[in-house]
Amino acid sequence: MSDAPALAVVEATRDRSHDPAYHDYVQLLVGNVIAEAEAQGWAVTRLAADHGADALLADTARADAVVIVGGEDIHPDFYGGPTGYPNESRHLPAADAAQIALVHAALVRRTPLLGICRGLQIVNVALGGTLVQDLGEECGHVNRGVPIPQVLTTHTAHAEPGTRIAGLLGEQPIEVRSAHHQAVDLLGAGLVVSARSHDGHVEAVEHRDAPVLAVQWHPEDVAAPCGQLRSLLGGLSQRVPVAA
Template structure:
């Protein structure tokens, strides 16, 4: 039987932002397709469409979780204020549901990968904070149509990190489009990759199979092997967990 992965996006409905919604849906679909091609049985869910309890129930039998990108996290979840530059609409129900997924993954040692906003959800779920707005430049293109917002830059993967072992190299090229970043790291999280300007671009948990990348490995112009390798790492983590606890298989 194929292992089961939940691809959890923010929302399926953005009638006020059709171009942005189309871009996000393209990326979410690419991630789901990559998981299917990698041998996963995929459930695609929108966190804003369910209560946190319903989202937990819908993913209860999943072997891994993939939390996708999207809007800014509501600042109430990390003690921040509103009115910052570049602030987007907030989906507090989606935030709460995805935060609950991270905390359950930590409790159960369920493999979990967060992409872009997903990394920030991991950080906030574990008590970290967010830099609400970073200066324009390296991490996204500005004043361009949404289809051109992704920007290529380098990331250095840190020695000893699981991410460096998974991707098989010390330096990679990524596609990113974020205006926020991690600030104080959540409990148990350590940096796994940094950008040339020093921003943390990847995190992983020191003991649980939880990883976050700030870039978009599912983007069409990303190196083709990036997302498949990240998904394969989830399968390896799942296999290791089953060896450690055969009753969990």
């Protein structure tokens, strides 16, 4: 049996046959998370949340840490919003429910959790928060009308002094790569804002008491600043108990 700490990397689904280009790009991003985690010594299990909450909770019961990665919009039923908003993606309610249940389980279990993009929104919604459903056509957080590999854009984020994000990435302006058309609106219970974007939108949150941290950007993108993903994943290992 391996002595390596166990990391669960959780995506919404592995089935995006309706959109092969998007599917391929998501696989690239998830693969980068897995490769960096394995380089840091994690034993990684890759899981799809659309198999349901019971399966996901069982499969993560022994995980030492969890990463929830990016993907489709959360169904508005989970935060009391309407459907029919601009740039609405397809919804995966079973995956939403499973990842929300996983956030609650991580809080109870004190399991370190890192959310990326959709993962931040899942954390916020799980704790009673809401979302700005669309940031507008000129929001600067996503490139529109371009091939999928070009949708990510570069902008700055500013960490709040004294937060975990500042401790991991520094308090100077952070260059980030993002591709999101939604953002945190009402903040979930127990969360604090740990970084904001150049235009004031929430770019990172963390829990006041639990080892939960989430970023709205993609540190796993190939054009992200060197070492950013390494630092964020390293923050998970700082909270994993050392085996005797």
